[in-house]
Amino acid sequence: VYLGLELLALCSYALVGVNRDSKISTEAAMKYIVLGSLASGLLLYGMSLIYGATGTLSLPGISDVIHGSSE
Known part of the structure; x- marks a missing residue:
């Protein structure tokens, strides 16, 4: 379960920061990575x-x- 969530998060981080020319996009991606790491x-x-x-x-x-x- 955890690995699936992490793979999904990595794809989401890439999508948030896909516009490399925009400072706002880069800032949002960095904030999302920090927040995602904390949540993880x-x-x-x-x-x-x-x-x-x-x-278990x-x-x-x-x-x-x-x-x-118990069984």
């Missing part, structure tokens, strides 16, 4: 917290741990 880091941090608490990243497994049932 927070996503990884949250996923690591969930994995540490439940031992699958949604059914997380649901089982939350509801107290």
Whole structure:
């Protein structure tokens, strides 16, 4: 899931900064990269917290741990 989101983000960064002659486009691309990097880091941090608490990243497994049932 994470790799797919990152590949999508890389394509989006390129599309935002496609107009190299415009300073506004370059500034917007840089700001988008910084914001995207921050969001990506927070996503990884949250996923690591969930994995540490439940031992899995699958949604059914997380649901089982939350509801107290195990297979």
